[in-house]
Amino acid sequence: MIKVRNLSFGFGRKTLFDQTEFSVGENQKVGLVGPNGVGKTTLLTLLSQKEFPTEGEIEVIGSIGFVPQEVKADRELEQAKNVRNYLNQDGLKMDFELKKMLANLELGNLDLESSPKVLSGGQKTKLALCRALLLEPDLLLLDEPTNFMDIEGKKWVMEFLGHYDKTVILISHDLDLIDSSINRVLYINQQTKKIEEYKGNYSKFLKLKKEKEDLFKRHLMIEQKRVKKMEEGVIRLFANTSKKGVRQRVILKRRLDRLKQKLPEIPPEVKKIRLFLPEPLVIGEIPIKAVEISKAFGSLRVFKDLNFLIVRGERIALLGPNGSGKSTLIKILNGIIKPDKGQVICDKNLSIGYYSQEFETFDPNKNLLETFVEECQMPDNQARSFLGRFNFMGDKVFQKVATLSGGEKTRLSIALVTGKNHNLLILDEPTTYLDVMSQRIILDALKEYKGTMIVVSHTEEFIKELNPDKAFLMPEGQMDFWSEELLGRVAEV
Structure with missing residues (x-):
């Protein structure tokens, strides 16, 4: 099915793979594991033939379906006329088959005539997964497929993969998914730049x-x-x-x-993110106020006549299913897009630190250091020291943003947010691509933050420990005082 021989690949001075080889047989379910930034997503890109190795050869027999971690990387989705065209490019599927698959992936209310461009990041990810599953490729490559799903959606994906009679290679931080869905592990060794093969599921791999x-x-x-x-x-x-x-x-x-x-080289300990949030700039009692704001994309109305204000120092959880308008509202508050009607009134001293789940503010052609220096206005030496806190050491700061993994882009984005004395943090799914330990470190830092905060997250434990003051509910457009009775709304997707 797959044969990889003498594979070498890297970006600039960073080598990801050095003369490594492995093979994957028919009908095998493979988990691809390793630390953030080690090359997991890159390997899937190479196997999907969207990139080519510097040295060596990759032989794949059969059709390939690839669901990327970042939906913005899916050019076909962005160019599709409507959902039907995207899902059914070969014209062989009936509408009822498309709708059944959409319902299984929590997109049952999606109109087949609607444009994929207006969907949220979570909906786009599910739609890309839906298309891949409908195509039933010989080789299915999945990069974090369940990031935006609730428990039922994840269970359905587990069951589907369990019965899928073709080859799957899966990247996931969801331990239940990867443990129940695989019978083999490919581990990318960060020190040797080789790929190691282990038989059994993820738990057995950890033991071995x-x-x-x-x-x-x-x-x-x-x-x-x-x-x-x-x-x-x-x-x-x-x-x-x-x-x-x-x-x-x-x-x-x-x-x-x-x-x-x-003497064998001692593997360096994985450095954890040490997140320091500076004291927020002084600001008035009402940092931001929305008056009668409305937004629509074509015939799709996202929300209408929203009115609310945010008080200095409040922690607000923005809750609601994917597609209810959370990301759109965040972009309006942040000034990225404008409302069709109404206005957002901001305090004159308002400074927003914005973390986006889709990283759309990054220039992919700039390197890490250029990106950080331009955004945070720091001297190069101070910027390099600051980036070092986030495990961007040495020549790593000269790596192009386009070549970073999802976890590395998350670290960079959080570094940018914390590099200035912002008095309002807007965080859109800040833990999506991070491992459990990194999530813990971010949470501990946010709990100590003295400024105002708006957070979108589908992780119940994260929101519960953050202990917000209020919850803004979508699509209702309603601000309520926080209570743990609202935890059930957190997992809505």
Whole structure:
């Protein structure tokens, strides 16, 4: 099905894969795992033949379906006349088949005549998944397919993949999904730039990997003891100034140098994001007020005559299913798009830090350092130090934004948000591409933030611990005081 031989690939000075090889057989369900930025999404892009290796060859037999992590990367979706054309390009499916699949992926209310361009990020992701599943390709490549789904949607995807009789390669931070859906793991080793193969599901992989790491540590400890003993021997021989003593010292020193060269490299600990939110700039009692705002895209009305105000220091959870207008409202408050009617009144000292789930404010042709310096107006040396807090070290800051993984773009976006003294943070799904530990670190920092905050998240635990003061409910357009009874609205998608 898939044969990869002597694969090498990288971006600029960063090498992702170095002379690695692996194979995947027919009907195998494979989980692709590794830290953020190690090359998981890049490997799927190479397998889908949207990129080509620097060296080596990739052989794929059969048709390929690829659902990318970032829906904006799906050119066919953006160019499609309507939902029907996008889902049914070969014209072989009946409308009832399309609607059934849409309903399974929580898009049952979607009009087949509507344009995909006006959909939210979550809806676009589901639509791309829907199209791939309808095509039933021989090789299905899925990059975080359930990010925007509730429990029922995730269960349906698990069941579908369990019965899918063709090959699947899956990237997911959803441990339940990846554990129940795969029978093999491909692990990208960040140190060796090789791809390691493990049989079994994700839980078995973790067990085997731990056993391998424990064996490595024991071997390393034995070798380090040998080195220490030889070093002590060299020191003792320095006291012996006879010709024989000098000769023994030289021989032992050579053996010591050879042994040190053979010592395995200690894998660096994965650095966690240390998120520091600065004191917010002074602002008035009402940072932002919306008066009779309305917005529509063609015949699709998103909301009408919204009125609300936000008080300084409030934490507001913006809740509602995908497509209810949350992202549109956020973009209006942030000045990215204008309302069709009404106005948004802002305090003269308002400074907004905006995190977008789709990263649409990034210039893909700029590198990390250029992006950060331009946005935060810092000297290069100070900017590099700041980016280092987010594990962007050394030459990494010169990497093009377009080549970053979803997790790396999340880290960069949060770095940009925290690089200035903003007094209003607007965060649209800030934890989507992050692992559990990074989510925890971000949450702890946000809980200490003294400014005003608007947060969109479908993660109940995240919203519960953030403990917002109010909830703005969509599509109702209603502001309510927060209570845990509203937690059920968090998971609505």
